Amino acid sequence: MIRFDQVRKTYGRTVAVDGLTLQIHSGEVFGLLGPNGAGKTTIVGLAVGLLRPDQGAVELEGAGSPLNPAVRTRLGVAPQTLALYDELSGRENLAFFGRLQGLTGRRLAARVDRALDFVQLGDRGRDRVKTYSGGMKRRLNLAAALVHDPPLLLLDEPTVGVDPQSRNAIFDNILELRRLGRTVLYTTHYMEEAQRLCDRVGILDRGRLLALDTVEGLIQAHSGKSLVVAQDERGETRRETDDPVAELAALQARGRLISFRVERPNLESVFLNLTGKQLRD
Ligand SMILES: Nc1ncnc2c1ncn2[C@@H]1O[C@H](COP(=O)(O)OP(=O)(O)O)[C@@H](O)[C@H]1O
Ligand SMILES: [Mg+2]
CATH class of the missing domain: 3.30.160 (Double Stranded RNA Binding Domain)
Structure with a gap:
């Protein structure tokens, strides 16, 4: 679905991503697990074409580089830093992001409804986002990523700062996305989440992918x-x-x-x- 080939990305002297080679398969929930500063958000930025690699290449299967705007409609990203307009309603936020992705008219309205219902915010869609709880904002942020129904979703620490109920709702959403055949790149520094949700997990530290396998495979190979x-x-x-x-x-x-x-x-x-x-x- 997406492939990183020898990707390196630096900010000044900081090597944020160091020789990343990684292939994410269609239909899997892939977890990137690593502590703060490991390079997770940089990898998401490279995957969605917001950042350009210093070396190496990122490629969406059959579509090419995400640096090409036409390729980006196949991606949905829920950024770690919430990207929502507080003064707008949930519905208006989703309509805005849907339009950016080329949706209009009845199809846009239908997709906004679907996305709101998916994250169980159907009854709050007309309320301004500034009245939402942290967990509701995170769920709307997820809905904004999938309003145009992309095959590949990039979720950057989608459960940070949410209440347990919203966290479980987000887990259910991700498992449902997998049932629907979507591909998910999921970053987290919570090992329980990676363990519970992900088909395969990459362990990331200081920009380097140290190991990559199923949870069971990692435990058998690398743990005591x-x-x-x-x-x-x-x-x-x-x-x-x-x-x-x-x-x-x-x-x-x-x-x-x-x-x-x-x-x-x-x-x-x-x-x-x-x-x-x-x-x-
Ligand atoms: N815009 C930036 N300018 C300078 N350094 C950055 C920038 N963004 C990230 N970094 C640095 O790059 C490294 C990786 O950061 P990041 O990708 O945000 O990691 P993570 O998402 O795993 O916490 C860290 O050392 C961080 O301080
Ligand atoms: Mg991050």
Whole structure:
């Protein structure tokens, strides 16, 4: 769907994206996971043609470079910094973005309705955006990205600063977009989100893609063992293991367990292993 080939982007002395080669497949939810400053927003800017690579190329399959405005109608972007007009209603905002994408008349009106309903703002569409909660604004920002129904959506930290209810609504939206066959590039610094939503995840740090695989693949390749903590009459036992089920069975055979828990490695441990630091420094 979109391909980055040896892409480098600097701002003065800062290397924001360093030799990025990456291909996002049609129909997948692809997660870019990395801490603040990793280069996520720069990659989104390159993908939508707002930024020009210093070296390398970005290409939309079958369409060419997003630096070409005609190619950009195939993209929808929900920027990290909300791009909404506070004085306008939700409906007017979507109509504005729809017109920018070439929609007019009845088709525009129908698409605006669909997009508002999709993010469950149908009943608030006539209210000014300045009366919306943070979560509602994030949802409208998402609706603005998809008003023209593009095949590729770029969502830059779409859940930052939202309440849990809106966050879950946004998760449902993304899963629905996947069911509808859309392709999603999703950036986040929340490993739980990447783990829950994404078909494949790229781990990004300081502009470099350190690893790329399914969540399971990343955990198997780059993270440590599971930790089994079991309690029996003699006290607590802690065991690191690749096979927690076998470990539990062995402990159970030794004496009746009172309680146990298994801590599975996750993307946080993958990140720690790859970079030597926590995701949330
Ligand atoms: N317009 C800019 N001018 C100078 N430096 C920038 C600019 N935008 C981003 N950077 C720097 O580039 C790096 C990557 O930033 P960014 O792409 O925003 O990362 P992320 O979205 O992962 O937080 C950071 O070091 C950031 O400070
Ligand atoms: Mg960012």
